[in-house]
Amino acid sequence: xAYLDIxxxxxxxxxxxxxxxxxxxxxxxxxxxxxxPNGSGKTTLFNTINNYYPANSGxxxxxxxxxxxxxxxxxxxxxxxxxxxxxxxxxxMTVLENVMAGAFLRTNSATKARDKAxxxxxxxxxxxxxxxxxxxxxxxxxxxxxIARSLAGDPELILLDETAAGLNLKEIDAAMVIVxxxxxxxxxxxxVEHVMKFLMGISDRVMCINFGAEIAxxxxxxMSRHPEVIKAYLGEEYVKGK
Amino acid sequence: MAxxxxxxxxxxxxxxxxxxxxxxxxFQHILILVMMWVAMATGWNLLGGYCxxxxxxxxxxxxxxxxxAGMLYLHWGISPWWGVIAGPLLAIVVAIPIGxxxxxxxxxxxxxxxxxxxxTIRIIFLNWVEMSAGPLGIVIERTWGMxxxxxxxxxxxxxxxxxxxVYRLMKSKFGYYFVSIREDQDAAEGLGIPSTKYxxxxxxxxxxxxxxxxxxYMNYMAFIEPNTxxxxxxxxxxxxxxxxxxxxxxxxxxxxxxxxxxxxxxLRAFAGPVIGTIHYxxxxxILVLVIMFLPNGIAGEGDKIKRLFRGKKPVYVGGE
Numbered sequence: 001x002a003y004l005d006i007x008x009x010x011x012x013x014x015x016x017x018x019x020x021x022x023x024x025x026x027x028x029x030x031x032x033x034x035x036x037p038n039g040s041g042k043t044t045l046f047n048t049i050n051n052y053y054p055a056n057s058g059x060x061x062x063x064x065x066x067x068x069x070x071x072x073x074x075x076x077x078x079x080x081x082x083x084x085x086x087x088x089x090x091x092x093m094t095v096l097e098n099v100m101a102g103a104f105l106r107t108n109s110a111t112k113a114r115d116k117a118x119x120x121x122x123x124x125x126x127x128x129x130x131x132x133x134x135x136x137x138x139x140x141x142x143x144x145x146x147i148a149r150s151l152a153g154d155p156e157l158i159l160l161d162e163t164a165a166g167l168n169l170k171e172i173d174a175a176m177v178i179v180x181x182x183x184x185x186x187x188x189x190x191x192v193e194h195v196m197k198f199l200m201g202i203s204d205r206v207m208c209i210n211f212g213a214e215i216a217x218x219x220x221x222x223m224s225r226h227p228e229v230i231k232a233y234l235g236e237e238y239v240k241g242k
Numbered sequence: 243m244a245x246x247x248x249x250x251x252x253x254x255x256x257x258x259x260x261x262x263x264x265x266x267x268x269f270q271h272i273l274i275l276v277m278m279w280v281a282m283a284t285g286w287n288l289l290g291g292y293c294x295x296x297x298x299x300x301x302x303x304x305x306x307x308x309x310x311a312g313m314l315y316l317h318w319g320i321s322p323w324w325g326v327i328a329g330p331l332l333a334i335v336v337a338i339p340i341g342x343x344x345x346x347x348x349x350x351x352x353x354x355x356x357x358x359x360x361x362t363i364r365i366i367f368l369n370w371v372e373m374s375a376g377p378l379g380i381v382i383e384r385t386w387g388m389x390x391x392x393x394x395x396x397x398x399x400x401x402x403x404x405x406x407x408v409y410r411l412m413k414s415k416f417g418y419y420f421v422s423i424r425e426d427q428d429a430a431e432g433l434g435i436p437s438t439k440y441x442x443x444x445x446x447x448x449x450x451x452x453x454x455x456x457x458x459y460m461n462y463m464a465f466i467e468p469n470t471x472x473x474x475x476x477x478x479x480x481x482x483x484x485x486x487x488x489x490x491x492x493x494x495x496x497x498x499x500x501x502x503x504x505x506x507x508x509l510r511a512f513a514g515p516v517i518g519t520i521h522y523x524x525x526x527x528i529l530v531l532v533i534m535f536l537p538n539g540i541a542g543e544g545d546k547i548k549r550l551f552r553g554k555k556p557v558y559v560g561g562e
Binding site: 050052071072073074076077081082084088089090091092093097100101102104105108109110113149150153 | 413414415418419421422425426428429430431432433434435436437490
């Protein structure tokens with residue numbers, strides 16, 4: 001049994017099947033990438049993992065524990081952290097307070113939470129921003145703060161939803177460094193990404209989905225040449241043209 | 243969660259303790275009202291300001307606190323001073339099931355559900371005569387007759403206690419979790435914060451503080467009936483005080499409540515004989531102006547107010 005087991009998960013919105021029978025297993029310590037065109041169901045899959053949207057059928061097992069019916073905060077306590085594609089900063093709190101709110105998951109003491117938060121803020125290279133209100137951060141730092149906030153709760157698996165979207169090339173490089181650092185801490189990473197440079201550079205395995213269903217799986221290099229993937233992204237003619 | 247020096251609060255505390263014996267009965271009465279509203283606005287701010295669950299039915303806790311004290315006397319002849327325990331207890335016991343139901347709702351739906359709950363409780367107390375004496379109300383004998391000073395120190399202690407409770411809560415894990423829930427409930431859940439549970443943790447002290455003020459009201463006014471302790475205007479006054487002073491700030495609600503009570507007494511004393519209850523109209527205007535120009539209240543927009551008086555342009559801190 002894999003570390004995170006997703007078994008035949010289906011999530012529908014009315015007549016639309018957003019996640020259609022996805023089965024995948026993540027191994028501990030890897031960086032697993034999930035790609036797919038817009039609206040292919042990547043974020044919905046994340047939302048079913050931590051039960052923002054309950055799965056209609058199928059089951060999700062983390063460390064041997066079924067989490068399909070657990071509530072979002074219980075799943076987080078079990079060790080699955082996440083970030084959001086559309087960032088959700090706690091706007092009127094400072095960066096440090098945001099990260100402290102995450103750190104309180106494992107401690108009740110404000111002093112310990114502050115120490116932990118400072119350590120994480122430093123790890124994510126946000127030290128010079130720590131006293132700024134979260135709403136006034138530029139987008140790259142908001143995304144990094146979300147990672148920090150999630151890390152402060154000591155997750156064992158982190159779901160990173162489009163960490164590189166909207167960043168410039170320099171910021172993408174910095175984000176890649178941080179994701180690698182997170183993996184080096186022993187935290188398993190499940191990464192949804194559009195920016196190929198980001199995903200190709202860091203992930204061990206990649207799965208591509210379209211219309212909610214898996215179309216290909218393999219190493220990043222295999223994926224970039226896979227006809228189904230090219231078809232999904234660019235259209236039929238590019239497959240033949242190549 | 244701002245760091246404030248203890249200088250100003252200490253001076254205010256000394257004045258609040260030392261000044262009243264030298265004042266006349268009328269001014270003592272006004273100060274009693276100020277302190278009562280300070281406690282209530284501070285309690286309301288915990289749930290409404292910090293935790294973001296604005297309730298339009300908090301008069302329910304006030305009335306339950308008052309009736310908790312009054313019914314002790316009505317049924318068993320027990321001194322209503324025991325109400326300082328029974329009142330908040332009754333408010334909390336009723337608040338828990340209410341919270342468990344209404345916290346499933348968000349935003350405007352929550353606000354309206356609390357309003358409905360409060361009206362329901364008012365109608366129950368109005369009609370269940372065997373329990374509450376209905377519209378006849380409860381009359382007690384005042385412990386200190388027309389003497390005001392002991393009541394003042396009583397309510398001063400209640401106000402101080404409520405400020406202390408809120409201060410301690412906001413310095414701890416609870417405070418961070420309350421504010422996280424206010425800022426983004428989904429993000430809070432994603433950080434492992436059980437939002438319904440923590441809303442309850444904000445509701446319980448909130449109901450307790452407002453209930454305590456209600457129990458004091460019973461003892462001080464010596465008469466209550468459902469329409470005087472459960473009306474919408476009591477809930478609204480708590481909200482107005484907090485909005486005026488600054489929701490989600492520590493001193494804001496106390497400041498707002500003070501301004502509110504003093505201003506309404508002034509208006510009543512001078513304009514009242516001419517135009518009756520015009521002070522509500524003037525408050526409505528003030529509130530509109532505050533929401534338009536100081537959406538974070540007087541305490542929350544300190545910098546803006548300072549700039550206004552110095553005539554300087556706002557300084558924006560850039561992203562890079």
